[in-house]
Amino acid sequence: AQSVAQPEDQxxxxxxxxxxxxxxxxxxxxxxxxxxxxxxxxxxxxLLKYITGDNLVKGSYGFEAEFNKxxxxxxxxxxxxxxxxxxxxxxxxxxxxxxGSYIPTFGRGTSLIVHx
Amino acid sequence: EAGVAxxxxxxxIEKRQSVAFWCNPISxxxxxxxxxxxxxxxxxxxxxxxxxxxxxxxxxxxxxxSAERLKGVDSTLKIQPAKLEDSAVYLCASNAPRxxxxxxxxxxxxxxxxxx
Numbered sequence: 001a002q003s004v005a006q007p008e009d010q011x012x013x014x015x016x017x018x019x020x021x022x023x024x025x026x027x028x029x030x031x032x033x034x035x036x037x038x039x040x041x042x043x044x045x046x047l048l049k050y051i052t053g054d055n056l057v058k059g060s061y062g063f064e065a066e067f068n069k070x071x072x073x074x075x076x077x078x079x080x081x082x083x084x085x086x087x088x089x090x091x092x093x094x095x096x097x098x099x100g101s102y103i104p105t106f107g108r109g110t111s112l113i114v115h116x
Numbered sequence: 117e118a119g120v121a122x123x124x125x126x127x128x129i130e131k132r133q134s135v136a137f138w139c140n141p142i143s144x145x146x147x148x149x150x151x152x153x154x155x156x157x158x159x160x161x162x163x164x165x166x167x168x169x170x171x172x173x174x175x176x177x178x179x180x181x182s183a184e185r186l187k188g189v190d191s192t193l194k195i196q197p198a199k200l201e202d203s204a205v206y207l208c209a210s211n212a213p214r215x216x217x218x219x220x221x222x223x224x225x226x227x228x229x230x231x232x
Contacts, residue, residue, distance in 0.1 A: 004158075032218050043120070043207055043223030044159070051218045090158050094217045102217050103172055104149070106158030 002027040004093050006107035013081045014115050021076040021110045023091030033074040034092040035065055038109070044090060050074060061085070081114045088112075118142065120224035122208050128230045134196040137227045140189070141210030147171075149221060150183055150193050151207040159207055165191065195229075203231045 003026045013019045025031055032051055036044040048059025050067040058064045065076045076089060091107040121140040129135050141148050146167050151159035162181065164171040167188035176183070180199070185191040195202055205228050209221040 034220060036223075041225070043209075043225045044221075045223070046220040049218070049220055092158075103161050103164075103175070104221070106160070108156065108158045 002031075002093055002095050002103075002105050004091050004105050004107040006089075006091055006110045008110050009108075010111045010113065012113050012115065015083050016080050019078050019081045019085070019112065019114070021089050021091075021112060023074045023076065023107060025072050025074065025091070025093045027093060027095035029095045031074075032094045033065075033067060034094075034104075035059065035063070035074075035076050036090045036092060036106075038088040038090065047076070047089075081112075083114050083116055086112055086114045120208055120210055120222055122206075122224035122227055124227055125225065126228050126230075128232065129198055130232050131200055132197040134194065135198055135229060136195075137193045137206050137208075137229075139191045139193070139208030139224060141191075141208070142222055145210035145212065145222070146188070147211035148185060148191050149209040149211075150191070151209065153205040153207055153226070155204070162193070198229075198231045200231050203229055205229070 005024045034049045035047040037047055038044045047063050048057050050057050055067045063078050067074050088109045088111050090109050092104055094102050094104050123138050148165045150162045152162055153159045162176045163173040163183045165185040168185050183193045205226040207226045208224045212219045
């Protein structure tokens with residue numbers, strides 16, 4: 001069965017500093033990896049995705065993520081954090097699963113808090 | 117373009133009562149998803165539709181949950197009867213026209229259900 005782990009419930013960073021939100025995954029086939037952001041009382045918004053090709057993908061609002069196949073990781077990064085980046089971040093994976101399904105699987109989320 | 121619409125935004129019911137949620141996806145999106153997001157957890161897929169057909173409902177508690185997507189556009193998710201553990205946010209999402217594995221999902225604002 002496929003799974004996604006976000007090992008940190010909360011990440012705290014000062015404004016202007018670089019940030020990293022960690023994600024590791026487990027799948028039986030090739031993964032399609034996604035990051036979404038959720039602001040209070042709103043649905044999830046797509047940030048970026050890795051399908052194939054360059055291991056470093058760039059997305060919305062200055063975010064980027066690095067796919068590392070050997071470490072089965074897809075960490076979200078930003079060179080300089082903004083207070084407005086404070087939100088809940090979800091990593092998700094889709095891949096072939098037993099029985100022929102491709103159920104999207106989400107991590108439990110990481111709360112990012114950027115301090116002024 | 118208009119986003120994914122959901123209603124109601126909030127619902128409070130007593131256990132053993134019935135409730136229904138409505139979703140209207142982005143125009144032209146063939147794939148529609150219903151997720152359950154319990155507080156402190158990531159979204160969990162309940163059911164996925166492709167047009168008006170069910171692609172995957174392996175995680176839908178079929179003894180009490182049902183969903184339909186008549187005419188392949190809007191969709192309704194029903195819980196009958198509700199239990200305390202059904203308290204959650206119910207998210208609807210849709211995919212870009214191809215609806216493939218590599219396509220990001222567009223989420224609605226969700227319906228927050230409280231079962232007393």
